[in-house]
Amino acid sequence: MHPSLDAVGVTFRFAGADAPALDDVSLRVDPGEYVALLGPNGAGKTTLIGMVTGLRVPDRGTVRVCGGDPTSARTRLRLGAVLQDTAFPRHLTVRELVEGAAVRSGVPRGRAAGVLEEVGLDDLARRRSGKLSGGQRRRLQLARALVADPALLVLDEPTEGLDAAARRDFWRNLTARRDAGMAVLLTTHIVEEAGAVADRVSVIAGGRVVADESPASLTGRLADRTVSVRTALPAAVVRDLPGVLRVEETAGRLVVVTTSPEAVVRRVLHDDPTAHDLRVEAASLEEAVMAATDRMSA
Numbered sequence: 001m002h003p004s005l006d007a008v009g010v011t012f013r014f015a016g017a018d019a020p021a022l023d024d025v026s027l028r029v030d031p032g033e034y035v036a037l038l039g040p041n042g043a044g045k046t047t048l049i050g051m052v053t054g055l056r057v058p059d060r061g062t063v064r065v066c067g068g069d070p071t072s073a074r075t076r077l078r079l080g081a082v083l084q085d086t087a088f089p090r091h092l093t094v095r096e097l098v099e100g101a102a103v104r105s106g107v108p109r110g111r112a113a114g115v116l117e118e119v120g121l122d123d124l125a126r127r128r129s130g131k132l133s134g135g136q137r138r139r140l141q142l143a144r145a146l147v148a149d150p151a152l153l154v155l156d157e158p159t160e161g162l163d164a165a166a167r168r169d170f171w172r173n174l175t176a177r178r179d180a181g182m183a184v185l186l187t188t189h190i191v192e193e194a195g196a197v198a199d200r201v202s203v204i205a206g207g208r209v210v211a212d213e214s215p216a217s218l219t220g221r222l223a224d225r226t227v228s229v230r231t232a233l234p235a236a237v238v239r240d241l242p243g244v245l246r247v248e249e250t251a252g253r254l255v256v257v258t259t260s261p262e263a264v265v266r267r268v269l270h271d272d273p274t275a276h277d278l279r280v281e282a283a284s285l286e287e288a289v290m291a292a293t294d295r296m297s298a
């Protein structure tokens, strides 16, 4: 079976730009896999999404969606996309817009009803799109992208502007599709959300891939741990211990970032038998992504 997405050695330079927006980028997404594309502003994520959706063509390298060329109409039928800044004709209803997407993709109009139910818009099927909230509009975009059963769903910051409950609903809507083998490529600036939903994160900085691995493996590469403990000990007691990178003292709590948490824990418990509420936490995905990005620019 073909990968859902296979981008190999993709290079692209905008006309007149000094540096390429994408420089030898490779990325593979297999059926049923969710991959998050992360990286700072201007890293090249949207440019790469443009190649995957067939809106741009690489100067060098190849992009294949389910083995086909994403600029061909036939391949684009395998692809669903929720992109930024999609405007709908305000006078059309939710149902009409989803039926229109079905007809354009060559699938029966009757599929609209099931998809509206799937994304939780069945109650609003007759509402005009101009009267939807931001979160409801995002669901409408999702329904239009899903109606033709895509093999690969591309989501460019799909949950931007949504509150935590709406974000959770958005991802819950996609659970059954994942189980059925649909692949997802998403971009997001909400790094912890990517960690929660993605099997792999691909970090892009300056047009190059600087990390491509599971969220757990990326955070595991940072040796930093945070020891947090409620104690009356002053920060100076742990500041000079081996491996300590940073110490903060706030309202009866010491928060210590260190590569050697054992030394900190031993010292605190030795010096203060009343210390309690002790926690040792790994680096966050956000910190790991920033470290991968910094390594690139160092």
Ligand SMILES: Nc1ncnc2c1ncn2[C@@H]1O[C@H](COP(=O)(O)OP(=O)(O)OP(=O)(O)O)[C@@H](O)[C@H]1O
Residues within 6 Å of the ligand: 014, 015, 017, 021, 039, 040, 041, 042, 043, 044, 045, 046, 047, 048
């Ligand atoms: N139409 C364009 N013409 C010229 N340069 C562009 C164009 N679009 C993007 N760029 C440049 O290409 C680089 C990559 O931009 P891109 O939009 O892909 O980044 P991004 O990772 O999606 O950023 P963001 O997180 O801000 O959306 C940036 O340096 C940007 O300034």
